[in-house]
């Protein structure tokens with residue numbers, strides 16, 4: 001194995017990651033997933049692991065603004081991309097409108113799935129601010145929650161989207177509500 | 178002015194949840210978020226065969242794998258077994274020792290054989306592959322028929338016919354004659370699939386020895402911290418004082434984490450051996466296949482009815498497949514005993530007989546799972562009523578109306594006294610909502626078009642306030658039930674309250690604080706809860722069986738009231754008046770009827786006297802501000818109740834069951850926080866629907882579990898779970914200090930029965946009735962398309 005010229009998965013390498021607007025350099029094994037590096041090397045433990053095989057969505061983060069399963073990506077693959085995790089949502093101590101909506105609608109119980117849903121919604125609403133409740137439900141179906149029965153998650157995201165549209169309509173009255 | 182300052186109580190209002198800020202910010206601390214200096218990571222070598230003697234276990238190659246620090250077998254660790262006991266004679270209960278690591282025999286695929294500790298989880302996993310295990314395979318025992326056969330291979334040598342529990346109860350005199358003479362006897366043969374409670378956060382633990390405290394600190398993901406402490410101290414031969422169990426934030430549990438896991442004990446043992454922190458995080462594959470499962474049961478039941486549709490007798494035989502071991506502390510008795518004791522449910526059943534058995538098989542062991550047997554027996558009883566209604570030409574709701582208990586307190590044929598509930602009212606309201614929304618007309622119209630729409634109900638109660646006496650009836654050797662709380666006010670007037678229950682999503686930090694804030698007239702922001710720490714919390718039985726608010730919340734309330742009494746006594750002494758004249762409200766301590774500024778003190782001012790100016794206290798008042806209370810429920814418990822109504826459509830081409838409408842009418846007594854109650858209902862219903870339509874762990878002939886990833890185990894998403902409207906009724910409970918009954922499990926209990934009844938209603942024209950969950954698209958398709966497809 002040692003004379004193998006290809007990089008073995010165990011061989012440490014230096015990678016550079018841009019996370020939440022900050023540049024990080026990490027020495028890590030090539031086989032480590034993005035979620036493991038975020039959680040255990042950078043200690044950004046807000047992103048969770050529920051399955052490690054791409055189904056539950058607990059590990060969802062934004063990579064170049066798109067929701068991505070951080071358990072399905074090697075950290076090395078994320079070099080050069082802009083990564084955003086749940087830790088980026090609040091502005092200091094001020095929660096974002098989306099985070100507040102989750103609380104107001106009781107869209108979380110144990111809260112384990114919550115960072116994944118927040119990042120899923122954050123990415124989705126940025127792309128489709130005009131999303132209908134039905135579309136939101138479809139998107140919410142990408143991730144698993146074992147506690148809430150999903151309804152309040154859909155309602156929280158829908159309420160946030162509606163409020164954003166109203167605020168936008170007020171700010172630019174020329175546009176339609 | 179906050180609403181609370183206006184003097185309105187917080188209990189009964191959906192105040193913002195106090196746990197949310199950290200959880201939506203990614204600042205919760207779950208067990209895998211813990212990192213300690215020098216921490217190592219554990220993985221388990223697990224059995225690949227369902228049943229066999231271990232001929233040899235060679236870990237030498239494992240220890241040579243780069244990054245592996247150590248590997249231990251059962252012999253290396255030499256720690257005690259976990260043995261759950263029921264205080265029933267041997268013929269009724271056979272205890273089975275569950276070794277922390279398998280020693281001589283393996284009994285299911287996934288059973289832990291050795292713990293491998295590495296520098297990180299990847300390295301530990303590398304080590305697993307180098308383990309060499311030789312087995313002498315034995316035939317696996319995988320089903321009821323094989324297990325109970327006269328010449329059955331035995332999973333445990335001490336359990337003849339693989340039977341761990343066998344009880345026959347409540348045999349009413351002359352019950353056979355009642356069946357013989359009855360106008361109509363209906364029968365069902367109901368089976369339910371093996372399920373996984375599936376908390377989204379898998380199990381896990383971090384253990385290390387703390388030299389300064391001379392303590393093992395075990396940070397673990399458990400619903401029952403004190404019980405884990407007991408088992409850890411016994412297995413590791415330490416005083417209980419020398420073990421501290423701390424539970425961080427928990428990503429769900431649903432019962433799977435209310436029993437002691439072998440892995441958390443093994444991780445602790447390895448940490449002691451190595452003198453370094455050891456972390457174990459269960460991966461999803463293990464969580465699906467080798468963790469505690471639940472629900473695989475078989476009911477053969479019959480009921481006798483008179484011409485008016487009144488039930489005369491119920492006779493049932495229950496067999497629960499408990500898998501390879503009895504779980505601690507509940508034992509393999511949990512499912513059959515729950516079913517046997519409570520099956521008559523909300524109905525006036527005059528004669529009753531039941532046999533309940535737990536059998537052991539070569540499958541992953543089972544633990545309680547949200548609802549414990551009630552989802553199943555409710556399904557059985559509701560099926561019997563549906564069938565009787567059909568055969569007697571009665572409306573399915575009407576037959577229930579004729580049979581539900583309406584006069585309280587009611588003592589049933591099962592020797593249980595039910596406290597007042599709204600069985601009939603919930604049924605009536607649920608039906609009215611479904612009718613007013615036009616679903617009956619929709620069903621008729623659909624039938625005319627050849628579509629298959631069905632309406633189903635389930636009416637049930639849920640024993641929630643299990644006190645010591647209710648558990649003692651079950652003859653548990655360790656008897657859960659009471660809870661202890663302490664409320665402590667510091668010199669600033671802020672309060673810390675402890676509870677022996679453990680929130681894993683049920684919002685205790687908010688609801689317990691509501692209770693305390695009301696009792697002390699204090700701003701909720703000044704109340705903080707301690708839970709899940711055996712050093713901070715005197716004792717507790719954790720969170721299961723919807724007991725947290727009923728029992729734990731009552732202890733919290735009583736302790737807070739006691740502290741309130743002391744505050745009043747001190748204030749009265751300062752004012753030279755009677756304590757009755759002092760009121761705690763709106764964040765203040767006031768003298769009733771007074772109008773001058775001198776008649777108002779802050780909590781802080783009283784607290785300062787209690788601690789810093791004890792010289793001002795009268796002789797009969799001790800300095801300091803703490804109060805403790807213990808609460809237990811001494812009768813048969815408290816009973817929440819509900820009716821669920823479901824409308825489904827069956828799709829002819831795909832066999833898919835689509836839920837068009839879900840209505841839940843629930844009564845959990847006083848709802849401390851209505852939004853939380855609704856959340857519990859909806860979440861529970863989602864899990865109930867999962868059991869009714871989607872989730873099942875099956876095993877192949879060799880005993881390999883089918884579901885090892887989310888590709889095979891179909892957890893419903895937002896596409897499958899419908900919106901649920903929740904309607905509240907409120908019958909306050911006389912036996913709890915808060916008037917509350919539990920609300921954790923009801924959703925899961927009602928959903929399978931209601932869905933199954935709705936599907937059968939839709940299948941009515943076909944003549945097929947289904948009695949197995951999960952109801953698969955294949956079975957529905959077959960029922961709708963009886964002709965073989967060319």
Ligand code: FES
Nearest residue numbers: 050052054057071
């Ligand atoms: S942990 Fe990545 S999808 Fe489940």
Ligand code: FES
Nearest residue numbers: 109113145146147
């Ligand atoms: S809130 Fe617990 S898994 Fe979603």
